[in-house]
Amino acid sequence: MTILLQMKDIHKTYPNGTVANRGVNLDVNEGEIHALVGENGAGKSTLMKILFGLEAPSNGEIIYKGKPISFKGPRDAISQGLGMVHQHFMLAPSLTVSENIVLGDEPRKGLLNMFRDRSKELEEITSLIKRFNLKVDPENVVDHISVGQKQRVEILKVLYRGAKLIILDEPTAVLTPQETDELFDSLKSLVKQGYTIIFITHKLREVMEISDRITVLKAGQTIQTLTTKDTNEEEISRLMVGRDVLFRVEKEEKKPLNTVLQLKDVTVTDEKGFKVLNEVSFQIREGEIFGIAGVEGNGQRELVEVITGLCEATSGQILYVNEDILGKSIGEIRNLKIGHIPEDRQSTGACLTSSIYENLIMDVYHNREFRSGPFLNRKKLRKFSEELMKKYDVRAESVDTLAGSLSGGNLQKVVIAREISKNPKLLIASQPTRGVDIGAIEFIHKEIVKKRDENTAVLLISAELSEIMSLSDRIGVLYEGELVAVLENTDELTEQEIGYYMLGIKKDKKGAAM
Known part of the structure; x- marks a missing residue:
């Protein structure tokens, strides 16, 4: 040629x-x-x-x-x-x-x-x-x-x-x-x-x-x-x-336990009066990954924001361990052992003008184990952040490196390290591997499954349908703000089948609140 x-x-x-x-x-x-x-x-x-x-x-x-x-x-x-x-x-x-x-x-x-x-x-x-x-x-x-x-x-x-x-x-x-x-x-x-x-x-x-x-x-x-x-x-x-990569996520069979998060008829209306979420209902249990599939712009961002306190609901209830958290502040919700990996690591996931160290400790520095009386135990905090940096393979000169100087994949690892290290009862992972290479994807997937196996309830939102199908135990599909289906992720379920729901060709809201 x-x-x-x-x-x-x-x-x-x-x-x-x-x-x-x-x-x-x-x-x-x-x-x-x-x-x-x-x-x-x-x-x-x-x-x-x-x-x-x-x-x-x-x-x-x-x-x-x-x-x-x-x-x-x-x-x-x-x-x-x-x-x-x-x-x-x-x-x-x-x-x-x-x-x-x-x-x-x-x-x-x-x-x-x-x-x-x-x-x-x-x-x-x-x-x-x-x-x-x-x-x-x-x-x-x-x-x-x-x-x-x-x-x-x-x-x-x-x-x-x-x-x-x-x-x-x-x-x-x-x-x-x-x-x-x-x-x-x-x-x-x-x-x-x-x-x-x-x-x-x-x-x-x-x-x-x-x-x-x-x-x-x-x-x-x-x-x-x-x-x-x-x-x-x-x-x-x-x-x-430079090594073999495991493409299929190894995930053991697990029977979900108690309900951690339940949404009941949650509706969110934008400034124009349009319902960006329309009476969405579902629940997630301990030891379960509940994936949300859908073409971007069908309510995924608003769903995450209403659960994490970043936007207000027009109506409905959000129960976290049987407590209605609607109306609570962002800080109150973050203190409830809820981890949140946001879809935009640069604008909402990290402070780019702060160091890796400062980004990693922002949720734990007030914990008793990191204080000496009224003062911060900086030695312990530094050791904590260095251990996280090593465990999550954040590639930088030191924990003092500015977050804004990191590549997209390394910045994502900082966010994931911070949120998973909280040992959350509920982990919300929104586009956790966006713009990340296959080696890092494999690592992130293993960490998410590990939390599930430790009985964390996981809400996974991803534009990558293969990721949703690989990780999820059950899959909900959002279309124009509605939860149009909740599907058991069995061997019979195909990407094409989910695609029909994503495009609005099929709807099956039966069992959505289960």
Whole structure:
């Protein structure tokens, strides 16, 4: 095959001395789907930012279509036929699909092209949608379309600007299994039409399904490039992490005990009067993981916030060990042996301007064991935080390192260490492995199951359906603020079945309060 792109001996060192790339080499063939995998901090994102003109390399050479290139910014990359779809959608929710696609590059007409040509815009976008079979209504407002459709809009944006090489960063992070299948069909169709795709993901099963070749990065270096049909998930994970990774969570059979948390007809209304949670009822018992599945934005965040005191309920009851905790302050709830791993580790999970040490002790420094009379026993507190840092493999120079300087995966470990070390009676884990590599995912999963086996009640919220199915004993599905099903996680239950509930195609509220 013809080599379309070569990145040779790419180095990137930031002014603060951080080395992101240490001589990376990447060859991408024309008309292939090339997966780029590696642990957090392996250098994947930096490499793609360099390719797309968002970063300048410290050293190295990029050859595209047989010629050396050097992009001063994304506009240069776009002009040469490169497009990048970022993990977090960059869409204007109040604009229509077609308006988002052409934004900044609208068809013009009239004297000196003073006026926007809306009829031509609609004609071009409709033709583009048909050509690539990326089904979405061009006149729909983006705020009103599904997550899967938003993903298609992002791809249409880069296609509209003439991209022939498309970089996709974690494109399935928030998609249902059905939406993922549709996306993969679209990507395969693009490749058949001569397009080339670089696919960044943590999901090795998807790598095996969609890619032609795989390049593994570790510690800023290229480890190996593999032909997908000649490898397997185990070999890839070994190259990424440096050891065998257990993909299936080992979990012993356990009979749940007493009810720890019970929600009764909990309703939450937003500032516009819309019910973001509508009469949600369920219970979680000791020694049980209750997973919440659903496309993001269907009430998961509000569910966690109303339990932890971050927002108020319009009606209903939340009973924690038979005590109604609605109306209690955040501090009162945190003192009730409730652990909370929030979905956003940066804004609500940690204080980025404080050290690892300060983040780890914030819930325990007032405990009697860490005091000497009226004073803090700093020696004990420091030992406590150092032991947690070692146990949870937080990779930093010392506990005095600022939390804000840590990688996403290491910051997540700090949050998880703090919350699990409280020995909570109820653990709320919201997106516990988001943006975390497979080695860390394995460790986090084991810790969550360990708490369950110690009779902690666990509420697990995750956009990763495979994670929900791997860890949960029972699964509830949220759709438009309603708990539309509560399912026993048996061997017969499939991702496709849960996907139908997530999309609102099926509803079965029977047993939801059990």
